[in-house]
Amino acid sequence: MTFHSIEWQGDTLRLLDQRRLPHETVFIACTTASAVAEAIHTMTVRGAPAIGVAAAFGVVLAAYRGEDIPAAAALLRATRPTAVNLMWALDRMLAVTPRTPAALLDRAQQLYDADIAVNRRLGAQAQALIPDGAVAIHHCNTGALATVDYGTALGALRIAHEQGKRIHVYLDETRPRLQGAGLSAYELRAFGVPHTLIVDSAAAHVMRTRRVDFCIVGCDRVAANGDVANKIGTYALALAARAHGVPFYVACPLSTLDLATPDGSAIAIEERAATEITHVAGRLICPEDTPVFNPAFDITPAELVSAIITEQGIVRPPYGAELRSLLANQ
Amino acid sequence: MTFHSIEWQGDTLRLLDQRRLPHETVFIACTTASAVAEAIHTMTVRGAPAIGVAAAFGVVLAAYRGEDIPAAAALLRATRPTAVNLMWALDRMLAVTPRTPAALLDRAQQLYDADIAVNRRLGAQAQALIPDGAVAIHHCNTGALATVDYGTALGALRIAHEQGKRIHVYLDETRPRLQGAGLSAYELRAFGVPHTLIVDSAAAHVMRTRRVDFCIVGCDRVAANGDVANKIGTYALALAARAHGVPFYVACPLSTLDLATPDGSAIAIEERAATEITHVAGRLICPEDTPVFNPAFDITPAELVSAIITEQGIVRPPYGAELRSLLANQ
Numbered sequence: 001m002t003f004h005s006i007e008w009q010g011d012t013l014r015l016l017d018q019r020r021l022p023h024e025t026v027f028i029a030c031t032t033a034s035a036v037a038e039a040i041h042t043m044t045v046r047g048a049p050a051i052g053v054a055a056a057f058g059v060v061l062a063a064y065r066g067e068d069i070p071a072a073a074a075l076l077r078a079t080r081p082t083a084v085n086l087m088w089a090l091d092r093m094l095a096v097t098p099r100t101p102a103a104l105l106d107r108a109q110q111l112y113d114a115d116i117a118v119n120r121r122l123g124a125q126a127q128a129l130i131p132d133g134a135v136a137i138h139h140c141n142t143g144a145l146a147t148v149d150y151g152t153a154l155g156a157l158r159i160a161h162e163q164g165k166r167i168h169v170y171l172d173e174t175r176p177r178l179q180g181a182g183l184s185a186y187e188l189r190a191f192g193v194p195h196t197l198i199v200d201s202a203a204a205h206v207m208r209t210r211r212v213d214f215c216i217v218g219c220d221r222v223a224a225n226g227d228v229a230n231k232i233g234t235y236a237l238a239l240a241a242r243a244h245g246v247p248f249y250v251a252c253p254l255s256t257l258d259l260a261t262p263d264g265s266a267i268a269i270e271e272r273a274a275t276e277i278t279h280v281a282g283r284l285i286c287p288e289d290t291p292v293f294n295p296a297f298d299i300t301p302a303e304l305v306s307a308i309i310t311e312q313g314i315v316r317p318p319y320g321a322e323l324r325s326l327l328a329n330q
Numbered sequence: 331m332t333f334h335s336i337e338w339q340g341d342t343l344r345l346l347d348q349r350r351l352p353h354e355t356v357f358i359a360c361t362t363a364s365a366v367a368e369a370i371h372t373m374t375v376r377g378a379p380a381i382g383v384a385a386a387f388g389v390v391l392a393a394y395r396g397e398d399i400p401a402a403a404a405l406l407r408a409t410r411p412t413a414v415n416l417m418w419a420l421d422r423m424l425a426v427t428p429r430t431p432a433a434l435l436d437r438a439q440q441l442y443d444a445d446i447a448v449n450r451r452l453g454a455q456a457q458a459l460i461p462d463g464a465v466a467i468h469h470c471n472t473g474a475l476a477t478v479d480y481g482t483a484l485g486a487l488r489i490a491h492e493q494g495k496r497i498h499v500y501l502d503e504t505r506p507r508l509q510g511a512g513l514s515a516y517e518l519r520a521f522g523v524p525h526t527l528i529v530d531s532a533a534a535h536v537m538r539t540r541r542v543d544f545c546i547v548g549c550d551r552v553a554a555n556g557d558v559a560n561k562i563g564t565y566a567l568a569l570a571a572r573a574h575g576v577p578f579y580v581a582c583p584l585s586t587l588d589l590a591t592p593d594g595s596a597i598a599i600e601e602r603a604a605t606e607i608t609h610v611a612g613r614l615i616c617p618e619d620t621p622v623f624n625p626a627f628d629i630t631p632a633e634l635v636s637a638i639i640t641e642q643g644i645v646r647p648p649y650g651a652e653l654r655s656l657l658a659n660q
Contacts, residue, residue: 022617107587159497170623173607175505189617197607199505200531201563205628208565219368233531235538236461239573240566254440277527278511283611285503287352287519289527293500298535301431320546 003144003187006045006054008109011064013057015045017144022186024118033062033072034134040079040086043177045145047218048256052089052329056108059093070094082229082297083220084258112148119150121311125155126216126251128314131271132165134213137241139172139205140231141183142218142251151305152218153251154184156309161193164314169195170206174231176276176294183197199231204240215241219252226319227264232295238304244255247306254330257323264277264299272296333474333517336375336384338439339396343387348475352516363392363402363539370409370416373507378475378586379445381410382419386438389423394432396613400424411598412559412627413547413550414588428555439441439508442478448583456486456546456581457638458644462495464543467533467571469502470561471513472548482548484514486639491523496617499525500536504561504608506624530563542638547569549582556632556649557594562625568634577636584640584660587653594629602626 004017013030019042020026028044030036036058039045045054056227062072073090080086089111096107130136136157140146143154146235150158160167169188174180181197188195198206215237221229228234228250241248263269274292278284307316308323312330315322343360349372350356358374360366366388375384387408392402404418410416410471419441426437468485473484478622480488490497496635499518504510511527517526528536536542545567551559557624558564558580571578591597605623608614637646638653642660645652 009557024613033346061404065537163628172531173505175531178615181620185616185620189620194621196623196624197616199562199607200529201502201505201566202625204566204569204621205562205625206623208629232535236531236534236566236570239534239570243569243573277529280610281613281615283613284353285508286515286527286609290511290519291524293526293528293532293536295532295535299538 005145005192006050006148008057009100009113013054013061015039015054017044018046018183019044022182024247029144031061032065033058033067033075036061037075040076040199042079042089046217047141048083048085048251049147050311051083052085052255053112053115053148055086056089056093056111059090060101060104063099063104069099073134073265077190080270082270085255088255115148116150118311119147119152119155122152122253122309123150123156123159124249125311125314126309127160127163128229129214129215129309130156130160130165130167134165134167135211136210137169137170137172137206137215137237137239138184139180139217139234140174141179143187144185145183145187146218149320152253153216154187156216156251160194161191167193168205171195171197172200172203172233172237173197173201173286174233193330203237207244207246208241212246214247214249216249216251219256221249221267222252222257223261223267224259224265224323226305226317226323227310228300228305229264229297230269230300232298242304249307251309253313254327257327259324259327264301267299269298270296287322335475336380336478338387343384343391345384346367347374348376348513349374352512361391362395362398362514363388363405366391366458367405367409370406374481374648377471378413378415378548379477379583381413382415382479382585383418383442383445383530386419386423386441389420390434391432393429399429405519410600412600415585418585418608424469445478446480447515448641449477449482449485450632451580452482452583452639453486453489453593455641455644456639457490457493459544459579459639460486460497461489461543464495464497465541467500467502467536467542467545467567468514469505469510469547469564469567471509473514475513475517475519476548482583483546484517484580488523488544497523499523500533501525501527502533502567503527504563505530530533537570537574537576542576544577544579546579546581549580549586550627551591551597552582552587552638552653553591553593553597554589554650554653555593556635556638556647556653558630558635559594559597560630562628565628565630568630572634578634579637579639580635581639582659584642587657591659595633599628600626624659
């Protein structure tokens, strides 16, 4: 089973509208780079690996329409600042020479296929950390919907389940956009992985009162020192894990590593619209015009990360040399 | 300005329906103990001090109707297990002799008036911990709506504002029931206290990236050793505060102290309906029948609590002897 959240059909990029899940399965058809940019900005498509691949096809669409390629890439690059996979994918598209529509399509399809292969390898690597009977806490959505297929952290858990390991996953609902409730619960139900939904602030209580073997999350960017940018709430979860001696794992492809960024303080944290907090499912939950602070991501310092799981292997602290070595051996 | 969330009128207890705030100001009229019990159970009225006083008037209503007083008290006592103020208020009602309607009404009105006086004194005591210009993080709702008037933690912040201190309050929205968004933002707006709404999981990020002088919360029960039962998420907030060296204050009346409970492990943690998590504002946010774990409260160990603020004074660790001494000098 697969979700096909990103599909290329002839001259159209079809994107599963993740804002309407789990209630409706609706696709939007993008035929221009600007439509793809809008879909990334509005989080119709989301998840660091998925937006990288979607943006690559956005560049293809610009080429098909005879638009300026660097301008289209710049438009796509500006949609969301935190996930480095977006920049990584666009850089690979811009490196195509000559930038013919056919060559660009070929590169985008390579990125698409590579994402699936990378996630399968990442999930296989992760099995060394997932014992039979494991109980995990997972934040946000990092599954097939966040990638081309399989996913990173959630993909690793799915593979563990497919291997017959009797795992159980606590899913943080992940306010404000509730990707854990709307997307991760939807995926784990589809794959038959036992799970329990909790509010984000209950994760620490779960660790204090029940057995939890590890926390596992995806990632939008890893800095050279191992600091991790990921969905808001990741840092709070990592602090709780540390307080309970629960290992905290980050699963991401090598394309998420950004050695040009020395540490987390150099990563731009996107702030999104107040309405993401003030409205849930279209309903106002607070007084009109309540002042809001809505950072979409936070930084988890490297010292709270027990291991980073990539398709190339698992690295542990200190991360600096390990991450450089991983990329050098790619 | 006051909210009059609990009003006694002739032979009727009027309760502000807090489930409909901030959008609608609707009162429900209770003329029986069982109606009051239902209002407490459904959280039409909520907040540890408020449900204690509401239950006291429930006993009065039973007396007015010639019902069995101990049976009515037992019904009211069974509505919610965690907040000890409910048990405390009912014990005071049962101690009335003889249990005439007039005598019971007199006692309930004493509890009502005492709650206001206690909160004002508690708020005054708290000022020693709230400097001019303070930035605080607050969880759940602990204001006038959670009490008869003024409130505990939020009351202390309101008094600081009334004294001209330029404070700013980050409000945790407090999933699942969103009392921070729906009730605390409503109160602070009414009183003109500057505030910013955040998702619960962002509090740690706020502490890491902005100046926060302290966290302050209310409480449903304090055990003899200083362990604190409070709204789910309190523990996660306290862990984040500890990691950042941010003082973590608990504000509660003496009626919240339960020296008969040795520590937090002996406090029953209420689990509430799955729909509180699966539905927000009536809308399903996850697949139908998603398995849920919904503890309404958690336990914050005494070692994470910097100070407990009561109407009788501020106590600091080690709490055992200090709490006993407070109650002895009452």
